[in-house]
Amino acid sequence: MRKLEEVLRDFEAVIGLEVHTELTTLDTKMFCDCRLSHDDPPNTNVCPVCLGMPGALPVPNERAIESIVMAGLATNCEIQKRSYFYRKHYFYPDMSKNYQTTQGPVAFCMYGHLDLDVEGQGAKERPDDTVEKRADGSYVTPIRILRIHMEEDAAKMVHVGGAEGRITSASESLIDYNRCGTPLIELVTEPDLRTPEEARLFMEKLRQTFLTLGISDCSLESGSMRCDGNISLRRRGETAFGTKTEMKNINSFKSLHDALEYEICRQADVLDEGGIVYQETRHWEPSKRRTVVMRVKETADDYRMYPDPDLAPFDLTDDFIDRCRERVPELPDAKCDRYMADYGLKKKDAAQIAGDPVMARLFEDARALAPDAVATVANVIVNLVPACKLIVAAQVASLSKLLAADAITFAQAREVLEAIDGTEFDPVKIVDERHMRQSTDTDALAQTVEEVLARCEDQVRQYREGNRKVVGFLVGQCMKASKGSGNPKIFNKLLTEFLERG
């Protein structure tokens, strides 16, 4: 198969995503009061409503509707004041009523967009002449969102005794209705994505947004956030869409990128050989790094959608929407801009912190405790904290102050963090216990520098001959001589002074 970048010079990839997100942070299901938890023993969080017992009726969970409205506001959607729930019919035991309650042509949220800022290696996937790129090769591209609608999740089925866990060959099928009726929002993009990297970035940005809203734990691994990719190719210059395939089983950002990359290259191969791409659903096999056919769609499924007569048209008041708007916190983009403007953070660091609400919270709290060491706080959070299990803001602040005062090195900071991870200890305690504190006493250090220069005549000569790099070696010698207690920055400064002075 040809390489992606090569394929994308000849073909335009047209990619749309459907993203399902379970509203895991709610207490109860979409249409009943059952507890929302998939970890409990099977079929313990069930009632007549979610089991589809005759006579039971749905009552919408208002908190779930708040969540979807917040999701819509955060993705620049138009909130529809009147929308309906629909019934989507299919006979399968994972849907207890044999219809899924979802939404029809009008969803709560319509016509939004997210802007992607594509940088670095990933930006190269998009050929230069198809988008306006900045000098460094990065570019911004808006991705339109068609709709976000509310629906209920199906039950979990486990097929026992067959190959690959598929129902066709199973001897028994077990159903756990705990998940049945979990509030689910489905976001559908317009086919505006053009590269696997854009798709990955969109998904990442969406996840950051939903995490910041606090509406879901957004775990791709556990399936609380699921993504299907639709992809078709057309030759550059053509306007008609090609035949699309649908990609399933994408449970990481990497899978999303790699599955799309594979599928683009596969379709290109088919088209290059004069073949036909069939409209089909394909399954991503991460271990084999390929997609395989799940089922061929010959005709569109007829779900017999119609407005659910058990649920009155849902009218959202301005008041309700305003309340949701008030609950939308500062979103990652705005936060990133603020971190750059107010604290002078680098864009990459600011974006990384702003994109993760836990990190952002930690940053904000630690920054407040160490207002003179903000850059160091950001540095610690971006580079050291991700490896930790549990670090609190006070510890980050304290550690950052030590670093900013050159009392410890970055390598030592890593060691300190390891020692205090999950404890309540102040980093100062570890630094003192382990005698890590570095000397910044210039007079004492100057003595070491003189000793080192006296015995390293060769290097001094090399320096004089113009080899400035030997300073690094000399700093190392000083560190060694001081048994690590001297501050390398000060050694560097002193060494340079001495050498220049001659």
Place this chain on the structure above:
Amino acid sequence: MEELTRLSAAEIARGVKAGSFSAREVAEASLAAIDVREGQIQAFLEVSADLALAAADATDAARAKGEELGLLAGVPVGIKDNMHLLGTHTTCASRMLENYESVFTATCVQRLLDQGATPVGKTNMDEFAFGSTTESSAFTTTKNPWDTTRVPGGSSGGSAAAVAAGEVPLTLGSDTGGSIRQPAAFCGVVGMKPTYGSVSRYGVVAFGSSLDQVGPLARSVEDVALCMRALTCAGRDPLDSTSQEVGVDFTAEVKRPVEGMKVGVIDALMEHEGLTDEVIEGLAHAREALEDQGVQFVTVDLPNIASAIAAYYVIGPSEAFSNLARFDGVRFGYQEPNCATLAEQTALSRAHGFGAEAKRRQMLGAYLLAAGVYDKYYYPAQQVRTLITADYRHAYEFCDAIMLPAAPSVSWRFGEVSDPTQMYASDLFTISNNIAGNGGISVPVGFGSASKMPVAAQLQGPAFADSSLLRLAAALERGIEGAGLFKSNAIATDNSRGGER
């Protein structure tokens, strides 16, 4: 004991409260009447004697402790078998649910229990409420107590017959296209379909969710009002998102005079070709009775009512297809044994669990909702619905209620009407009210001169104006000479009709 079965619900509640007799005595009298008459009538699918006696004893114990008793203290009630009551089966008169035990109690049933009612059993019906005769019940054929060779009407035929036969003074029925009002008319009892949303549907097995409404059947308007009060006085039901607060004391309303009220008549409907002379005479009689009390009659028009049946037989089956999809033999209900695949099990469980009419309606619904068909039928049907609702709203600018037949004829004989479309057409006078979501009540006004069977008038009113309907119905009842006949019961008063049979 026999005397107790002739009392109205209101009289029973008063007597139990006053200590004139105990709730247990009333329950035993009702159970004894069921014992004696069920052989002929077969109104019940299940008699819950233990539940009834336990409830009656609880009422008596509450009285002994000096507690305040409810509106329906000691009143024996029958519940249509599509409403859940813990401790009973809920079969919907279908093989599909033959062994289905209620897993909770419907809100409407619970509200009667909360007011001290004594639940004596579950009444027969057309399978899943699809029908107008109760003949489509998978289990038994209910007879009309006035003439056991005739149908009791349907789908709440068991509920109407149980009241007419004096087995219980009060029952609950459900009305999707006339299923309370038509059997009430056929059996000579009062039956009310309240405004959509006034009674909770939670726990009532759905047929057409946008059309279904629960209501009472009784031998007097006063009892119907009393039951309406019991069903609504606890406010809207949070478990049914379509239920609404009513906030009216129906029992007080029925006593108010009707002078100056206006009742509309629709000339085109009264000239309908299927309408029998007996019914026309009955309505003329009813008009006189109301005019005598100062009610003014005006002519109104519902220009789109001719499309009501067509719209109904699109919306009803579409919703039924969807509501009955859950009966697949996986979690509950009839499960076909020895199936090799899930698809086979689903198909055969449905093929063998449902009767002919239930299948016909679901097939129709599945077709009507299919891609390409939906736009041709379902969508226009909803547009017709909007027009009919607007027609009614316009008509009610000129009157407080509309009087029309409840059915084109008196009850027919078993097997007399077998063509489904002919049967569907008999719903003409009741269906439009379900489409508009308004309230309607059927009141007996006499006997047909030829058939000697009960004839009824139907009053329909604007949405959430059920109290004025009850007020007019009570006046009608007062004004009809010999209407007292219906206040007793069919079997007990057989001879009072002068040995005409």
